[in-house]
Amino acid sequence: MSTFTELPLSSSLQKNLAAAQFVTLTPIQESAIPPALEGRDVIGTAQTGTGKTLAFLIPLIEILNREPVRNTVALVLLPTRELAMQVHEQYEQLRTKTMPKAALVIGGVSEKAQIEGLRAGSGLVIATPGRLQDLMNRKFADLRHIKVLVLDEADRMLDMGFLPAIRRILAVLPQQRQTLCYSATLEQSVAGLVHDYMRDPVRVALGSVLKPAESVQLKAYEVRPGEKLDVLRQLLYSEKGQTLIFTRTKRGAERLAKELVRDGFNAALIHGDRSQSQRNAALNGFQECRYQVLVATDIASRGLHVDDVAHVINYDLPKMAEDFIHRVGRTGRAGLQGLASTLVAGAEVLELRQIERTLKLRIERMQNDAAVERPKRIIQNTLASRTLTALPGEVFV
Numbered sequence: 001m002s003t004f005t006e007l008p009l010s011s012s013l014q015k016n017l018a019a020a021q022f023v024t025l026t027p028i029q030e031s032a033i034p035p036a037l038e039g040r041d042v043i044g045t046a047q048t049g050t051g052k053t054l055a056f057l058i059p060l061i062e063i064l065n066r067e068p069v070r071n072t073v074a075l076v077l078l079p080t081r082e083l084a085m086q087v088h089e090q091y092e093q094l095r096t097k098t099m100p101k102a103a104l105v106i107g108g109v110s111e112k113a114q115i116e117g118l119r120a121g122s123g124l125v126i127a128t129p130g131r132l133q134d135l136m137n138r139k140f141a142d143l144r145h146i147k148v149l150v151l152d153e154a155d156r157m158l159d160m161g162f163l164p165a166i167r168r169i170l171a172v173l174p175q176q177r178q179t180l181c182y183s184a185t186l187e188q189s190v191a192g193l194v195h196d197y198m199r200d201p202v203r204v205a206l207g208s209v210l211k212p213a214e215s216v217q218l219k220a221y222e223v224r225p226g227e228k229l230d231v232l233r234q235l236l237y238s239e240k241g242q243t244l245i246f247t248r249t250k251r252g253a254e255r256l257a258k259e260l261v262r263d264g265f266n267a268a269l270i271h272g273d274r275s276q277s278q279r280n281a282a283l284n285g286f287q288e289c290r291y292q293v294l295v296a297t298d299i300a301s302r303g304l305h306v307d308d309v310a311h312v313i314n315y316d317l318p319k320m321a322e323d324f325i326h327r328v329g330r331t332g333r334a335g336l337q338g339l340a341s342t343l344v345a346g347a348e349v350l351e352l353r354q355i356e357r358t359l360k361l362r363i364e365r366m367q368n369d370a371a372v373e374r375p376k377r378i379i380q381n382t383l384a385s386r387t388l389t390a391l392p393g394e395v396f397v
Helices: 012-020 027-037 052-066 082-093 110-121 129-137 155-157 163-171 190-199 230-239 250-262 276-287 321-330 348-359
Strands: 042-046 073-078 104-107 124-127 148-152 178-182 202-206 216-223 242-246 266-271 293-296 309-314 338-345
Touching: 012 052, 012 082, 027 042, 027 052, 027 178, 027 250, 042 052, 052 073, 052 082, 052 148, 052 178, 073 163, 073 216, 082 124, 082 216, 082 276, 104 110, 104 129, 110 129, 110 276, 129 163, 148 155, 155 163, 155 178, 155 190, 163 190, 216 230, 216 321, 230 242, 230 250, 230 309, 250 266, 250 293, 250 309, 266 276, 276 293, 309 321, 321 348, 338 348
Parallel strands: 042 178, 042 202, 073 124, 073 148, 104 124, 148 178, 216 338, 242 293, 242 309, 266 293, 309 338
Antiparallel strands: none
16 A cells, blocks of 8 residues: 555545545554544654645544544544644645534633634544643633544653543543553653553554654754854855754743844744744744745754754754754655755764764764854845844844
8 A cells, every 4th residue: 555545435535535646645644644533542653744734634634534423422632732733734734624613622712712613512622731721710611522542742741741631531431432642752651551541552653753864964063162153154055945943941032033034034932931822923934935944942842843954053962862852853844855954063962972872863064164253144035025024023233
């Protein structure tokens, strides 16, 4: 089995998949969709960017398309607002006209429309755990009829401290249900969820989840203190395509984005303290290629799905080696080749070597002689704007 047309799906879903140009199954989809369609519980681990979203959305859509829906029968829990919105967008693209819209339940935005969606009895709820638990406590969410539960990016949800909320949510769901759990890693905490809430799950594990995909070329630049920004400029001038830059702190992301704008790069910014409207505007602008550069903290290392990111740059090293994998996994997606560059200075050189030892990989060291000479701030026609586009509610000084 190698294509979606070989799956036993309804004609309406096949038509929508073809219209969305989904043709070839990825390995995780080929292995996970058939048992999910049979009603089996599935626990899947695979590298980021391998198509896990469709692996659970397709069975959900088939279930919702099978019979009239009067109650909420499917629930998807995810760690971040951005990821929840992207799953919601994918569902809306593939659902048939006779199927109900999904209710999107996330923090950081007005809850009025979310409450209305829950009261209307949406067949599918796509939610982050914190906001859903809040609405459940206030009797706005009725989850007593759930037939299918999806835990997406389970390890990330637990890392973010959502385990208590997840357990409270799962405590009110029917015990007789199908559960699909997808995680980049199967750590002890995730294994505990699997043991407590899943029934004889089919285990789907593809490749090493602690190694970058083979489609990503890894490079590192060991620079002198104070040279990082110069090397970053050179990389941005020389590399084509969309670039995602990671910093360790929110303040560092703010400073770097403003510096890049002063250099003439059309840059946007995303981190946890931004309002939802600001995060949406930055992400949408990056996806639509209105921004060449997106500067982000690790909030984007898992909750960002953009298929054509050409270059990921680690301006700062992540706190954990595992986050390095998720960062570089933002490029080289959907069968494309990607490039991930890491800039290290001073003690960070030792930190990078520790990441290499932990992940059992070798990152190619690159010469950075061009960085010694500070690049001229020549603004190309395509980078004509010298001001960071203000997002809703934002003022730059």
